[in-house]
Amino acid sequence: MKTILIIILSSITIYSQSGSIKGRVTEDSFPIPFANIVILNTNFGEATDEDGFYELNNIPTGNYSIRFSAIGFETKILPVQVDQNVTVELDVKLKSIAIEVATVEVTGIRQQEQRDTRTSLIDLNPRDAKVLPGAVEDVFRTLQTLPGVLAPNDFSSQLIVRGSGPDQNLIVLDDVEVFNPYRLYGVISMFNPDAVEQVNLISGGFPSMYGDRLSAVLDVTNREGSTKKTLTGNLNASIVDANLVLEGKNPFDLRGSWLINSRRTYYDLIIEPFVKNAGLVDENTSFPNFYDIQGKFVVGPYKGHKFLFTGIISRDGVDVVSGEERNTPDSIGVYNFINNNVASLAWHYAPSKKFFNKLIASWYINEGLTDFDSRVLDPSLNRDNFEEIIPDTLAPYLLSFSFNAKFKYRKYSIDDKLTYLWKDHIFEAGAGVDFLQSVTDFEFNLDPQLKSIISGNPQFNAVLSDLKDVLNYRRYRVYLQNNFKVNSLLFIQPSLRFDYYDILEKAYFAPRISLSYAFDQLTTLRLVWGLYYQSPGYEKLRDREALLDLRKEYTRGLNAERAIHYVAGIERWLSNEWSIKLEGYYKDFDDLYIQKRVTGTRFFTEPVPGKDPRLIEGWTRPVGVVSDSATQVPINGSFGEAYGFELLLSKKNRSDDSKISGWISYSLAYANRYENGVKYPFRFDQRHTINIVLNYQVSSWFEVGLRWQYGSGFAISEPIGIKPRIINVDTNLDGVPDSPTIATRRVFGNPNADPQVVYDVDFGENKLNSRKPAYHRLDLRANFAARFWNLDWIFYLDVINVYNRKNVIGYDYYITEDLTLGREANNMFPILPTLGFSVKF
Known part of the structure; x- marks a missing residue:
């Protein structure tokens, strides 16, 4: 007991003989975000926030040397004396320099300061998206390697976060909510890592400044252009796409900068001619492609004032028609385009270090058109038996289906966000309003045979019913939060959010509270409790892949969906480079939207x-x-x-001798839904997930990286057998099916035989009653740096799925000739090598 008292008293004495250092790191009065600040020969370190501010607390008294560094800037080492109970204010100005290839710094997941009470925060270095193997230089696919975040499959960049669907994630770019952050129909995201400055993912317990979502927040900030030169840039190209970033300081000695980045795929330029020559598609076919142009312009005409304009123009398009030389019986025709445009103007006002205000006005539109026409082989048949067959002879075995879909989501928003520092308090408040318009038009056309099948299966009627609607509504919001210091170890942040959803004609208050407790300068405990609401909207249903009728007569009686988050996490720095984080969470969902069911037959x-x-x-x-x-x-x-446990072990590079960086994550997760008294797993419920990401700097010009991921398999509905197909026939020709009968057809290749019963796959009443096989994949990447023509070059080889694992995305079921159930697996990416390069000029 005496020994314990001595230890406790010694700890108290140490902490009482300490001080703090705080300040701001800038270049020409502009902040340098995420600059690294390290007190040499100690474990104390910090990174500046997005406005260049930093703070180091609980530093024992004494004399130190403190190093300030940032990519693209000269490093400064300054002496500092820390006295008891004194806060040293140290503002530093750094000069920009040309970036040498050999001095690129890899920091990985950034450090979270102890005062920050947010749990489940992942502050990702955008460079990781550039070098991560298998991520195709995409921010979303990089986030999918972190704890609590899953991908639906290899072909999608959507984020599945802690037992929630992608429709429950809030995506914000430069303070503007974005409904559709995907490009190339979900394969990649809209965020270009060459133009991104900050990526913050909060996978649970997010503060009250964010709302109208149940699960998570991804807050992305595009970087400002360089002020070093009038014109500089970066070109990145691979065998499938290219992106170009141009930037520079403003002309006419106007303080500020500009940045423009553009991306384009060229499947249509490279792959399309080969496929057309093979006769697999029609000559008028246009392969999937997209272009994306983003710009950010910054002007700081007066001290304390900054004006930022962000603009985005993008388009996805495809026009595919099956060719006559195909060896499958199906034929399809698809014409589609999607536009995704953003414009915003922000005024940042900071008259002092204690007051900061952002006023943002924005406009956003996401619109698209789809014309789809198909003739497909009856899914009950084994398609292997019908390959190389002339399509004209297959008419009795084909089903015709087409639809036309139009959508337009338009949003005008005004937001004001205030931050005020007073003593040991950080007050944040904000208010905003959205003016939204949703136009939805779905029209389905079915052949008589398909109509008779659906009429005998009432559960499909709603899925294929026409829907036309135009909604005009508003969302209002106000939030208030206060992060205050109880003592040198404990920080608490209570917050409150108010939302009014015009579409529901209802208002909601959402209280939240979070705290952080520093056991010492290396160990921090964080706890969060919060109430969250989400309103309905057609823009959310697109991510959910559901079709619900949101006309006023149906939404007035609805409540907003609700979730309560409980999160506890502890983070420990094992050294200046190694850290470990453990988190447990529980999310309670209620009032979730489903289709209304009525009595049928x-x-x-x-x-x-x-x-x-x-x-x-x-x-x-x-x-x-x-x-x-x-x-x-x-x-x-x-x-x-949804509940679970997550572990993250990460390694940073913080010295010239450090060669290895990366992280290892493990998640144990459970996600369930309850409907009509029945419990079933969420469709993206995955029990075990492991990610290993490693990067090794072999030399100043050569680095290699690997990523290995494992998932125990999503839930899937497994059929219980087969059953005769029952169709509803219109016998009295009044347009209403009135006579159920068993469907029959003649055997292909034997026209004289008696018609035989048509069978369908029978899934019974079981929903998500089985699991896909385990998923695992190894990706490798090698980067080679060089300098010639007075330019910095990086050449890379990236290989996805190195050992060619056949990961299953789903199954096609069919009826065999002996009336048993057959199954054929559909697989995801095979081994897929990619070559590319980037050059800075």
Whole structure:
């Protein structure tokens, strides 16, 4: 006991004999965000925030040397004396320099200061998205390697965060909410790592300045242009796409900078001619492609004032028609385009170090058009038996389906965000309003055979019903939060958010509270509790892949979806380069939107003993039984939960001798939903997830990296067998199906045989009752740096799925000739090498 008292008293004495250092790092009065600040020969270190400010606390008294460094700037080492209970104010100005290839610094996941009470925060270095193997230089795909974040499959950059769908994530770019952050139909995101300055993902317990989402927040800031030169830039090109960044200081001695970046794929220029020559697609086909132009212009005409304009223009397009030389029976025609445009103007006002205000006005539009026409082989048949068959002879075995879809989501927003520092308090407050318009127009066209099939399966009626709607509504919000210091170890941040959703005609208050406790300068505990709401909207349903009718007569009776977050985490710095973070979370979902079900009719038949089940005589006449029939009307009919544990071990490079950086993460997660008294796993429920990311700097001109990922497999609905297809036929020609009958057709290749019963795959009442096989994949990348023509070059080789693992995205089920259930797996990326280069000028 005496020993324990001595230790405690010694700790108190040490902390009482300490001081602090704070200040700002700038270049020509402009802040330098994320500059590294290290007290040499100690474990104390920090990074500046987005406005260049930093603060180091609980530093034992004494004389030190403190180093200030940032990529592209000269390093400064300054002496400093720390006295007891004194805060030293040290502002530093750094000069910009040309970046040498050999001095590139890899910092990985950035350090979170102890005063920051946010749990589940991942502050990603954009360079990781540039060098991460298999991430195709994409921010979203890099985030998918971190704890709590999953990808739906290899072909999607969507973020599945802690048991929630992508529709429950808030995506913000330069203080503007973005509905559709994807390009190339979800393959990559809109964020170019060459133009991004800051990437903050909060996977749970986010503060009250964010709202109208249940799960997570991704807040991205595009960087400002360089003020070193009138014109500088970077070109990055691979075998499938290219992006160009141009930037420089403003002309006419106007303080500030400009930056323009553009990207374009060229599948249509490289792959398309080969496919057309092979006759696999029609000559009028245009392969999927996109272009994206983003710009950021900054002007600081007066001290304390900064004006920022952000603009984005992008377009995705595809026009595909099946060619006559294809060896499959299906034919499709797809024409689609999607526009995604943003314009915003922000005024940043900072009359002093204690007061900062942002006023943002923005305009956003996401619109698209799709024309789809298809003739596909009946899914009950084994398509391997119908390859190389002339399509004209397959008419009885093909189903025709087409639809036309138009959407337009337009949003005008005004936001004001205030930060005020007073003594040991950081006050933040804000208010805003969105004016939204949603135009939705879905029209489906089915051939008579397909209509008769659907009429016998009422659960499909809602999925393929036409929907036309125009919504005009508003969202209002106000928030207030205060981060205050209780003592040198404990910080608390209570906050409150108010939202009014015009579409629901309801208002909601959402209290939240978070705290951080510093056991010492290396160990921090963080806790969060919060209440979160999400309103309905067609723009959210696109990410959810659901079609609900949100007309006023249906939404007035709805409540906003609700979630309560409980998060606890502890972070420990093991050294100046190694850190470990443990987090546990529980999310309680309620009032989730599902389709309203009404009483309907399902048709049922039984086998006749002793009769051939291949013939219609082998089955009883179908009879109707009471069953549920789905509609497009939304109701608050589901609730759920998500809980788990996450571990992150990360390694940074903070010295010239350090060669290895990266992280290892593990997640144990559970996600369930409850509907109509039935519990089932969330469709992206994955029990175990492991990610290993390593980067090794072999020399000043050569580095290699690897990423290995493992997932125990998503939930999937497994069929229980087969059943006769029952169709509803219009016998009296009044346009209303009135006579259920068992479908039959003649056997292909034997026209004289008796018609046989058509069978379908029977999934029964089981929902998500099985699992996909485990997913795992190894990606490798090698970067080679060089300098010639007075330019800095990097050449790279990136290989996805090095050992060619056949990871399953799903299954096609069919009926075999002996009336058993067959299954064929559809796989994701095979081994896929990519070559590319980047050059700075």
